[in-house]
Amino acid sequence: MLPDKIRYGVIAAAATSREFCENYPTESRMINVVNTLRLARAIEERGGCVLFLSTNLVFDGSRPDFMPWDSVVPLDNYGKQKTEVEEFLLSKIPSALIVRLTKVFYNNFPLFEKWRNEAVSGSSVSAFNNISVSPVSPQFIAKNAVNLLANGSTGIVHLSGNISISYYDLAHMTLRKHNLSQALVAPIDMEKSLEHGTLGIIPKASEPMVEDSILVVNSVLDAMRGNHAALL
Numbered sequence: 001m002l003p004d005k006i007r008y009g010v011i012a013a014a015a016t017s018r019e020f021c022e023n024y025p026t027e028s029r030m031i032n033v034v035n036t037l038r039l040a041r042a043i044e045e046r047g048g049c050v051l052f053l054s055t056n057l058v059f060d061g062s063r064p065d066f067m068p069w070d071s072v073v074p075l076d077n078y079g080k081q082k083t084e085v086e087e088f089l090l091s092k093i094p095s096a097l098i099v100r101l102t103k104v105f106y107n108n109f110p111l112f113e114k115w116r117n118e119a120v121s122g123s124s125v126s127a128f129n130n131i132s133v134s135p136v137s138p139q140f141i142a143k144n145a146v147n148l149l150a151n152g153s154t155g156i157v158h159l160s161g162n163i164s165i166s167y168y169d170l171a172h173m174t175l176r177k178h179n180l181s182q183a184l185v186a187p188i189d190m191e192k193s194l195e196h197g198t199l200g201i202i203p204k205a206s207e208p209m210v211e212d213s214i215l216v217v218n219s220v221l222d223a224m225r226g227n228h229a230a231l232l
Contacts, residue, residue, distance in 0.1 A: 006048030008149050011039055014053070021077040032081040037088055040096065050096040051145055052089060054082045056160075058100065068100070068156035086156070097148060098156045101141065103133035105216050107223045112174050116224070119180040127171035129187035134161035135216040144209060161213030170217065177221040
């Protein structure tokens with residue numbers, strides 16, 4: 001149940017697995033579109049400002065520096081579902097704020113844990129060498145969201161990491177941080193395997209809206225190493 005009066009409503013919940021969205025288009029659209037729009041309308045009806053977290057995957061990756069006003073060309077169901085919500089908000093709730101994000105990395109990031117466990121067991125660590133991400137942190141998103149809402153921002157804003165890093169390089173960084181053999185990292189091509197990550201699309205963002213991606217990755221890896229050390 002929502003309260004009768006709302007000042008701000010941040011919509012962050014979503015089915016973010018691209019594999020799930022492809023395999024279960026009806027179920028994922030119910031979460032990412034139908035229920036999201038219901039919530040957005042409910043927030044607006046209660047006088048609240050809507051902030052919707054979207055994705056760089058509304059673009060097709062044909063170039064790295066998309067601007068907020070560029071035409072969207074989503075390639076998969078996840079991007080298409082986010083695009084559908086964006087279009088509704090822009091046309092029906094003009095006071096809404098759409099924040100497009102690059103890849104969000106957080107503590108206990110599952111992929112890093114998977115790579116570490118594979119390396120500890122001596123198994124090969126497969127990582128895409130032609131798919132890149134531009135990591136940002138939840139803290140960076142939260143700080144900017146608060147500032148944007150306080151300033152009454154509307155329309156579309158991009159929050160992005162400052163560089164693009166391949167999954168192959170991230171795997172090397174993970175094993176190096178844990179003093180594990182980087183020789184175990186095996187490059188694979190996206191076209192030869194189902195891709196579970198995100199395209200290396202870095203939307204153009206103003207300087208305050210850009211985070212140091214290397215610092216984000218190192219922070220997550222340091223926390224991960226500390227967690228494992230505490231278990232020994």
